[in-house]
Amino acid sequence: MVAADGLEISVENGEYLCLLGPTGAGKTTTLRVIAGLTRPDSGQVLLDDRDVTGLEPEKRNAVLLSQTYSLFPTMTVAENIMFGPEIRGMPEEEKKRTLVELLDLVRLTKRSSSYPRELSGGMQQRNALARALATNPDVLLLDEPLRALDARLRIDLRYELRSLAKGLGLTVIHVTHDQEEAMVMADRIAVIRYGRIIQVGTPREIFDHPATPFVATFVGQSNFFTGNILCSGHGRTTTVHDDEGRIVFARPSTLPVDSKVVVAVKIGNTRVVKLSDAYLTGTVERTLFEGRIVHLDVNVPGLGRYSVKLPASRRDQVAVGDEIGLNWDVDKASVFSYPEDGLEKELKVD
């Protein structure tokens, strides 16, 4: 089985990198290869230009924090943290100092003699983090570190985890399938699919300039328009039309005239407008009031369902059954050549 294939990426010191991809994309395998728990069939792992591919996990100083934290159930919070230093034979004085510092850092000083099973999910996560930090790792490998927490805590801990890593100047590789998490936490995101890296870039780059239709919809959800190019080229707005004669506009592209393309627009960038200004028109199928925003499902004939978000203040302006117009800023729309295996397969998440 090929879990990760042809994957090449370099991480800077002190960088927070997120590996983002759907379940089964090979993210965890990548981490395990870096940690030395899975041996790659080919390829190399370099840490500080040192080839560690053949090295045992304990010789790499790359610490893995697993989804379930794997806190040793027979040891207390403090014993868990001291596991690494003790194995390395750190002098007693230094060990004590490290322990005090780390307990303080993760706010577990009062619980130092509790057992992991007596801690809440968030405390367990912090305990595991302190244990990982105690060995002063060259790189910290986080495998879905927030997955086991409940929704509210998960969001709070995003910021906490990132600022902790940044404050300590750690190099972090963080695996997640949650695009929002990757967006707010990462310096750079690497989007992985079928064991390959599709795109690497800052969260903004990934969001605004997706490399493929898949990235466009996996990070931030997009609406799609399929058609042929009428007009393209450097510095010129791309014009795309379809068989029904509808015409939409998108940012400049070098794809040749007449080629079959897909235009992707983030649902947040899709606007509800007067019919006279619209690129496309459709019928409102469903409205979902989500509190701050209203989510509309609009049926655009021949193109399927478009999603649009409206601020809650405009809630009363649209109702199910209304005919509405849609458009977007030209430079917010990306153009891709039509995927070989069809659009549906390209967009499928699993």
Added chain:
Amino acid sequence: MKHQDRFLEFINRKGFRKGWSAFIVAFFLFFIVLPTVYVVTYAFTDWDAISLNVLNNPETMATIKDAIVASFAIATIVTIIDFLAGLPVAWMLVRKNFRGKELLDTLIDMPLAVPTAALGFSAAIFWVVNPNPPPFSLSVISSPFLLIILLHVVFSYPYMVRSLSAILEEIDETYETAGRTLGASRLTSARTITLPLFRAGLATGVILCFSRSMSETGGTMIALSTMSRLGVTAANDFATGPTLIGDWKTLSLADPTYTPALAFVSILLIILALVLLVVLKLLIMKFHLPLRKVWPMPEKMLSRGIFPKMKDGSALFFLAMIVLVPSFFIFTYVAFSTPQAGEWGQFFYALGYSFLVAGVVTVIDIAMGIPFALYISKHPDRRSSHVLDVLVNVPLIVPTAALGISLSLFWSEAGMLNGMEFIVLILAHVAFTYPLVVRNVAGAVEEIDPSFEETARTLGANPMQSFRRVLYPLIKGSILAGAIMAFTRSLGETGATQAILGNNAPTAPVYIVSLVKADAFFQAGLACIILIIVSYVFMLMLRYFTKKKEVI
């Protein structure tokens, strides 16, 4: 310090670890599996001897046929009784809460604490017709066949209840609740929803009970001797496969012409046991209980009022009368007998000898069993470890008497029998106790998330450190449980010991057999009690350690 570091460095090397694994697997194959089935080769090398002394001897053939048929019939009936009587009790233990549940839980395991030799004596004096019956005994059984069935039920029953309740605990009760909210009566939903999910537990239970009954020697032999001493002559001619081996081995020490017959019986038993294992596994996994049909009215009626109480009541009555009272009747018997003076020196020598054997065996089991268990449980995807996993069960299902014959043949071919009986005895006991340690430890390791050890490795622990500091504390309870099971099993073993050393083997269970044969009932009873107490102390330790494991 420097040397120690270098040594540790060395044993953590990949190359060393590979070599060590190879050694452990080789030990298992050449010291456990191969000797266990070696006797089968006798059929190829000495077929002439077999056909001359056995196949052409109608009398011997008839004896063999009778013994093996009896063994099978007994094992089958015992297994069925165990299932019928064990299911309600397993159900009670898992699904119901009542006062005294803890006590019931403890009582079920009691017969396991009693060495089968003591059980055989205790059950025989309780059941068998006796011209002057001891107080409180029943004295009703005059058929050796029935007696052996009653005896085997006693020590196989706990295995069945344990297997069934283990699987029952795994089955989600909400299935049944769902069935009941959809309108099924208690009986209907249990029968049509939960029972069909039962197969895995049933397979384990059936195989354990069947092979235990097929294999048992000591208790059977003592029960039959007691019966014949009490004047039931039918017991003289009655034999099961394993007791036949025990008797013939003793005869063959003086008259070598018995050897081919001995080998032949052993081969038959081993092959039948292996075939049976496969057949039972397939049968139970493939066989669908034809129980789809529902009879709402009668089942509703049976689910209410007096019927469930009758079912539970009779299951508990069975447990008390058939299993517990006969197991411990020996205490009553000794208390109400007139003491006889006896020669105790020999018994305590035998007891000491048994302890020595059991101790050495347990140490070997642990030293060689743990690495092997780690090997098979850490690479579950490898085909080789899958094969080894199946092979581990072989010594468990092969009747120990046949195993003993096979081993003594193997090691005498290897030139080891003369003057080295002790070593061969140890190896024999290792063969059938080794799987107990491996099963326990491998089971525990499989339960533990490999990410514990992986995390330890990335935190800088080498393989030795991550085992000692992370894995070992988690599986300590199971290691101890396996060790204690191995120890008590070795302490109570008769069949394999006799198969190697004959009736004069200096171990405690064999000595008790000889006491019974010499009509020294009181002494035999007292010796049994001592053996029971010693085993019981170990059993308590087992419960203590396994309890502790659950807390973690």
